[in-house]
Amino acid sequence: MKYLDEYRDGRVARKIVDEIRRVQTKPWVIMEVCGGQTHSIVKNGIDYLLPQGVELVHGPGCPVCVTPLEMIDKAHAIARRPDVIFCSFGDMLRVPGSEGDLFTIKSEGGDVRVVYSPLDCLKIARANPEKKVVFFAIGFETTAPANAMLAWRALQEGVKNISLLVSHVLVPPALEAILASPQNRVQGFLGPGHVCAVMGYEEYEPISARFRVPIVITGFEPLDILQGTLMTIRQLETERAEVENEYSRILDRAGNRTAQKLVSEVFEVGDRKWRGIGMIPQSGYRLREEFREHDAEKLFDVARIDTREPEICISGEILRGIKKPKDCPAFGTLCNPQHPLGATMVSAEGACAAYYAYGRHLQRDEVDVPVHSLGGAA
Amino acid sequence: MCLAIPGKVVDTFDQHGMRMAKVQFGGITREACLEYVPDTKVGEYVLVHVGFAISKVDEEEAQRTYQLLEEMDQLTELLAPVVDEHGSRENER
Numbered sequence: 119m120k121y122l123d124e125y126r127d128g129r130v131a132r133k134i135v136d137e138i139r140r141v142q143t144k145p146w147v148i149m150e151v152c153g154g155q156t157h158s159i160v161k162n163g164i165d166y167l168l169p170q171g172v173e174l175v176h177g178p179g180c181p182v183c184v185t186p187l188e189m190i191d192k193a194h195a196i197a198r199r200p201d202v203i204f205c206s207f208g209d210m211l212r213v214p215g216s217e218g219d220l221f222t223i224k225s226e227g228g229d230v231r232v233v234y235s236p237l238d239c240l241k242i243a244r245a246n247p248e249k250k251v252v253f254f255a256i257g258f259e260t261t262a263p264a265n266a267m268l269a270w271r272a273l274q275e276g277v278k279n280i281s282l283l284v285s286h287v288l289v290p291p292a293l294e295a296i297l298a299s300p301q302n303r304v305q306g307f308l309g310p311g312h313v314c315a316v317m318g319y320e321e322y323e324p325i326s327a328r329f330r331v332p333i334v335i336t337g338f339e340p341l342d343i344l345q346g347t348l349m350t351i352r353q354l355e356t357e358r359a360e361v362e363n364e365y366s367r368i369l370d371r372a373g374n375r376t377a378q379k380l381v382s383e384v385f386e387v388g389d390r391k392w393r394g395i396g397m398i399p400q401s402g403y404r405l406r407e408e409f410r411e412h413d414a415e416k417l418f419d420v421a422r423i424d425t426r427e428p429e430i431c432i433s434g435e436i437l438r439g440i441k442k443p444k445d446c447p448a449f450g451t452l453c454n455p456q457h458p459l460g461a462t463m464v465s466a467e468g469a470c471a472a473y474y475a476y477g478r479h480l481q482r483d484e485v486d487v488p489v490h491s492l493g494g495a496a
Numbered sequence: 497m498c499l500a501i502p503g504k505v506v507d508t509f510d511q512h513g514m515r516m517a518k519v520q521f522g523g524i525t526r527e528a529c530l531e532y533v534p535d536t537k538v539g540e541y542v543l544v545h546v547g548f549a550i551s552k553v554d555e556e557e558a559q560r561t562y563q564l565l566e567e568m569d570q571l572t573e574l575l576a577p578v579v580d581e582h583g584s585r586e587n588e589r
Contacts, residue, residue: 154499157568182497207546208576209497234576235547237529240512245583257546260498263532264548275512312500315543315551338499339564367557368543374550377532466569467497 134344135167138351145171146354147303148347149296149439151289152310153180153467154338160472162340172347175303175439176472178292179310181257182209182465184392184437187427189285190215192420193254196283197223197230199418203246205239206254208232213464216425236268243272243280252414255282259313262286262403263377266384269409283414284404287390289313290321291401296438297329304439306350308343309335311365316381318373322361330359337365384409394433394461431460436469443473450479499570500545502558503528505538519544522562524574546573 150156156176159165165174178184194215197204204220211220211232224230229249233239236253243251255265265282272280289310296304309322314335326333332353336346346364353360363369381403390402405413415421430448435441443449443462453459455471462468466475473479503519508530510516515530519542526547530536533549541558542549553561565571 152498154568154570157570161568179498207497208572232576233579234526234573235529237514237547238579241579241581242583245581258498260500260545260550263550264529264546267529267531267548271512271514310498312498312543312545312550315500339561368551368553374532376534377548377550380532465497 130341131167131344134341134348135169138172138344138348139169141348141355142169142171142351143355145173146305146351147173147175147439148306148308148350149175149177149304150308150336150343151177151179151293152308152313152338153183153465154312155308155310155336155343156180156469157467157472158338158340159343160476160478164340164343167344168347172351174347175442176436176462176469177296177307177439178392178395178437179258179289179313180462180465180467181261181287182213183433183461183468184287184394185210185213185256185285186391186393187215187425188391188423189283191423191425192415193283194218194220194223195420195423196252196414196418197228199250201250203229203231203242203249203251204254205231205233205242205251207256209465210254210256214458236264237271239268239280240271240275240277243277247279249279250417251280252418253280253282255284255286258287258289258310259317259381260315262381262385263316263374266381269384269405269412270380272412273409278411281412281414281417282405284385285390286385286403287392288387288401288403290325291398292392292395293322293325293333294329295395295398295401297325297331299438301440302438304331306332306354307334308346308350309333309361311335311337311342311368314365314373315369316374316377318369318371319361319363320371326359326361332359332362334362334364335369337368392437394427394431394437396434428459433460433462433470436462443470443478446470450474497573498545499565500543500550501565501571501574502541502543502553502561504558505536505540505542508536508538517542517549519549521571521574522566526574526578
């Protein structure tokens with residue numbers, strides 16, 4: 119447990135928090151981008167450790183959350199077909215569409231399978247030549263190399279009965295959309311560590327320069343998040359706006375070039391709709407034309423699916439840092455993890471689901487704030 | 497689901513022309529594709545996301561991160577069924 123203790127050592131945490139207090143003179147709003155960071159912040163009570171003037175808001179970095187409802191309905195329409203084996207990462211199975219979820223479809227006789235790796239679909243397709251194997255290819259840049267490899271191998275090996283239902287999203291265009299909004303409150307970002315392990319962080323530099331906003335690429339461990347917050351506040355207080363790398367033990371500016379190369383050979387950038395936010399130009403991947411025979415949206419007739427989201431849901435404002443889960447009248451009552459009404463409640467990494475899981479729908483004095491796990495910092 | 501999980505490479509092999517590894521995550525061993533970190537050797541630690549190694553890590557980092565992910569209940573992807581060469585599932589849950 120030595121290593122673990124070092125990285126959540128209460129004394130180190132307190133030192134960083136003290137330093138934040140020392141350098142901070144004005145109120146600041148900082149957004150963490152990655153759903154794993156959101157989960158870690160809420161679980162460890164990091165938002166409660168920070169001084170009053172430092173507000174963390176929770177960004178759109180949970181891929182399950184931002185997959186649009188109509189894409190989920192498309193997946194369900196395909197998964198219900200008797201000639202299809204529908205493969206998905208486990209996280210997508212309980213996300214409700216307009217009618218039920220993938221578990222329901224499985225219980226009604228649909229062949230829905232959870233896969234660990236997209237490559238599992240190749241084995242399933244070879245073993246079931248009479249079936250159409252469809253993979254629900256969702257994710258941010260971290261997942262893109264894995265999903266790209268499936269399409270690439272399917273084409274190279276001539277495995278005709280594989281297709282991908284692609285709903286891939288990209289972080290930088292989402293940050294630009296948030297910053298360009300007239301309602302924007304975000305003054306600095308904790309950038310997504312594992313996304314940048316693949317992509318590097320060069321592409322964040324023009325965003326930081328154009329909007330004069332600090333972006334600190336940050337890990338998801340409690341001390342990473344505190345350190346990333348300190349680095350962001352130091353920049354804000356000294357009127358700097360740069361991309362800095364808190365997570366240099368994992369990644370560098372270039373990222374994984376081998377992975378980036380295959381991703382760009384398989385996918386091209388296109389417009390993409392985000393659940394809760396809407397269309398963001400050039401914010402996602404779609405399969406290149408050479409892969410059309412492996413593109414599920416071209417193979418199955420799913421173009422005319424219309425959906426309606428509940429009007430009460432404010433997930434779009436939460437994902438852009440304008441509101442917090444507790445600003446929503448439905449939070450914890452009409453909307454909860456068993457009956458999610460929108461994007462930020464459908465996955466454990468969504469801000470609303472994390473707030474719910476760690477008792478944030480209760481009053482603060484009713485919550486067992488787990489700062490004790492950070493060594494009892496008070 | 498965007499977090500990658502660190503594990504120790506205990507074996508490397510070729511599968512349909514792809515460089516693969518057996519990677520140990522705590523008590524669970526799963527296959528991972530090494531095509532994106534091709535110089536990885538047995539005994540080294542890698543960050544694995546949905547069955548693909550995306551970068552190397554040192555042992556200390558790997559052990560600490562694994563424990564934190566375990567506490568955050570972020571290891572469920574490792575429990576997905578193993579699909580064998582015949583496309584059948586070995587540990588359907």
